[in-house]
Amino acid sequence: MARLLLVEDEQVNRELFRRRLERKGYAVLTADSGLAAVALVQSDKPDLVLMDLGLPDIDGWEAIKRVKADPATAAIPVIVLSAHATSDAKEKAFAAGCQDFETKPVNWDVLFRKIDEWLAKAKAEAARKAEEEAARIRAQTEATAVLPAPRGGTRPRPALAPAPMGAPADAPTETLAPPKPVTPPTAPAPDKEKPEKDVCAVQPKRILVVEDNDANRVML
Numbered sequence: 001m002a003r004l005l006l007v008e009d010e011q012v013n014r015e016l017f018r019r020r021l022e023r024k025g026y027a028v029l030t031a032d033s034g035l036a037a038v039a040l041v042q043s044d045k046p047d048l049v050l051m052d053l054g055l056p057d058i059d060g061w062e063a064i065k066r067v068k069a070d071p072a073t074a075a076i077p078v079i080v081l082s083a084h085a086t087s088d089a090k091e092k093a094f095a096a097g098c099q100d101f102e103t104k105p106v107n108w109d110v111l112f113r114k115i116d117e118w119l120a121k122a123k124a125e126a127a128r129k130a131e132e133e134a135a136r137i138r139a140q141t142e143a144t145a146v147l148p149a150p151r152g153g154t155r156p157r158p159a160l161a162p163a164p165m166g167a168p169a170d171a172p173t174e175t176l177a178p179p180k181p182v183t184p185p186t187a188p189a190p191d192k193e194k195p196e197k198d199v200c201a202v203q204p205k206r207i208l209v210v211e212d213n214d215a216n217r218v219m220l
């Protein structure tokens with residue numbers, strides 16, 4: 001159920017409009033001033049705002065500007081509902097950032113069509129942004145997955161290989177400790193002294209053989 005924020009300072013109109021919108025199936029929040037409207041948009045993130053222009057504190061134009069200036073609420077469609085039918089009022093409203101403009105008295109069929117139209121557009125836009133964000137995260141994940149691969153080729157693999165073999169008990173994991181002190185002292189030395197002999201494939205193989213035998217007995 002779409003949630004609408006109805007901004008209207010005249011109580012009779014507010015109740016009349018609210019009931020009409022609710023009968024149509026919308027969930028309706030109401031605000032009776034510009035500041036209350038901006039606060040409700042920020043706190044409740046309605047799916048669409050129906051904005052009056054003549055309001056007691058900040059007027060509808062200013063309220064629209066504030067909603068549109070906030071990145072968290074800028075995408076929420078705003079349809080102005082006003083008795084200000086002049087082209088100047090309309091231009092100012094569109095300049096402030098509203099999506100559509102309907103004059104009072106309200107033609108409900110037209111307004112309902114516009115509400116559904118803007119709700120659909122906002123939904124499509126939100127879906128597009130979500131897909132864009134998902135694609136960005138996928139690309140980022142793939143990029144980070146590619147980087148560790150070369151490093152993992154030399155050291156993590158020996159650690160991973162023994163794990164399944166040593167799975168039956170704690171003993172095999174304990175046996176991992178003794179071999180490590182044994183091999184590193186021999187391996188790092190050639191690393192620094194003779195980079196050319198640092199053939200990565202050799203070191204992992206030796207570790208694997210030790211773990212395959214699954215015991216310190218071999219070494220002892």
Ligand code: CA
Nearest residue numbers: 009052054055
């Ligand atoms: Ca008003």
